[in-house]
Amino acid sequence: MTDTAVALQNDLFLRVAKGERSDRPPIWLMRQAGRVLPQYRALRSKFPGFREFLFEPAAAAEATIQPIDELGVDAAIIFSDILVVPEAMGLPYDMVEKRGPLFPKTIQTAQDIAQLQSGEAAADNMEYVYEALRITKRELKGRVPLIGFAGAPWTIFAYMIEGQGSKTFSKAKQFLYREPVLSHLLLERITDTTIAYLKRKIANGADLIQLFDSWAGILSPAQYKTFATHYIGKICAAITEVPITVFSKGAWFALEDIAALNCQVIGLDWNITPAEARARVGENLVLQGNLDPCFLYADHKTIRAGAIQMMEDFGQKHIVNLGHGLYPDIELDSVRVFVDTVKAYRY
Numbered sequence: 001m002t003d004t005a006v007a008l009q010n011d012l013f014l015r016v017a018k019g020e021r022s023d024r025p026p027i028w029l030m031r032q033a034g035r036v037l038p039q040y041r042a043l044r045s046k047f048p049g050f051r052e053f054l055f056e057p058a059a060a061a062e063a064t065i066q067p068i069d070e071l072g073v074d075a076a077i078i079f080s081d082i083l084v085v086p087e088a089m090g091l092p093y094d095m096v097e098k099r100g101p102l103f104p105k106t107i108q109t110a111q112d113i114a115q116l117q118s119g120e121a122a123a124d125n126m127e128y129v130y131e132a133l134r135i136t137k138r139e140l141k142g143r144v145p146l147i148g149f150a151g152a153p154w155t156i157f158a159y160m161i162e163g164q165g166s167k168t169f170s171k172a173k174q175f176l177y178r179e180p181v182l183s184h185l186l187l188e189r190i191t192d193t194t195i196a197y198l199k200r201k202i203a204n205g206a207d208l209i210q211l212f213d214s215w216a217g218i219l220s221p222a223q224y225k226t227f228a229t230h231y232i233g234k235i236c237a238a239i240t241e242v243p244i245t246v247f248s249k250g251a252w253f254a255l256e257d258i259a260a261l262n263c264q265v266i267g268l269d270w271n272i273t274p275a276e277a278r279a280r281v282g283e284n285l286v287l288q289g290n291l292d293p294c295f296l297y298a299d300h301k302t303i304r305a306g307a308i309q310m311m312e313d314f315g316q317k318h319i320v321n322l323g324h325g326l327y328p329d330i331e332l333d334s335v336r337v338f339v340d341t342v343k344a345y346r347y
């Protein structure tokens with residue numbers, strides 16, 4: 001892409017993701033483009049719903065760049081959602097205020113799966129996302145790298161079967177136990193679509209890819225190996241153009257398996273210590289995380305001390321982030337203290 005090939009002014013995030021040493025860790029935050037920013041709320045209020053917002057590439061680009069201007073983080077993440085993939089495959093959703101996503105139609109039978117679009121045909125339906133990447137890349141002017149992302153196949157599968165958020169995702173888990181053949185068929189089609197989609201994100205300017213396996217922690221280690229790690233591995237093997245981060249929330253039990261895939265960065269939640277994570281993944285991979293988002297409800301002095309402790313505990317080959325996304329009621333000033341502490345730190 002000629003118009004996206006601008007030299008990066010701040011490439012700290014990418015250098016560390018590729019395993020280089022640095023004088024401080026880079027920082028970005030999951031859900032940094034969102035409701036902690038007043039300018040995000042102003043932009044969001046122009047649209048009747050979340051999906052209308054996502055379908056407007058110029059607005060998505062603006063939301064992507066807001067945290068770069070406001071917080072000075074070292075990477076941008078394209079403003080979008082993991083649920084655009086099931087939608088592109090033929091399962092539309094509504095984002096219900098205060099409740100979250102709701103799919104009017106779900107996958108229950110072989111025929112439902114046969115009716116889905118997948119691979120390149122499904123990737124064709126997400127042109128608005130690629131357009132948002134192109135605009136973002138142009139407007140970022142090389143200030144920081146741009147992260148592209150997708151849900152990992154198991155998490156997308158969970159929404160497609162369950163049809164909405166759930167504490168247990170017991171319908172999706174039940175499907176794995178009762179219909180293993182159909183489960184693999186659907187996971188395969190999600191995987192093909194995700195690979196085609198991510199390759200187009202890269203062609204349109206994504207400098208690194210992150211996979212979000214938000215519901216990893218509800219599977220048993222055996223199920224995770226069969227129905228999740230296997231497909232994440234296929235995606236990692238296919239994405240050779242840029243580094244890839246695997247964030248499997250709650251799957252500390254699978255860290256050795258994930259470390260054996262062709263990924264460069266592993267995202268961590270707060271349920272594991274930096275020392276244990278390092279021991280499980282070995283010396284080569286880069287770790288990302290893992291401050292408990294609730295730490296940002298503490299006073300500023302405590303936030304500073306927590307950030308420094310975390311950086312000391314991880315040492316080199318570390319990208320600072322939270323263990324999950326920012327919550328909407330976290331104070332902007334507290335987020336700023338966290339970011340500024342990291343940017344002032346030196347190993």
Ligand SMILES: Cc1c2[nH]c(c1CCC(=O)O)Cc1[nH]c(c(CCC(=O)O)c1C)Cc1[nH]c(c(CCC(=O)O)c1C)Cc1[nH]c(c(C)c1CCC(=O)O)C2
Nearest residue numbers: 030031032033034050077079080081082100101212214325
């Ligand atoms: C599971 C998941 C989803 N979406 C996502 C995940 C994986 C990460 C995670 O575990 O949180 C990923 C996601 N969703 C969003 C981003 C944007 C980029 C960023 O700033 O990180 C990213 C990376 C925007 C969003 N995605 C959503 C919003 C809020 C929508 C609104 O404005 O009403 C935003 C800004 C909606 C969403 N989208 C989803 C849910 C369950 C919800 C409702 C609950 C909630 O609001 O967090 C699905």
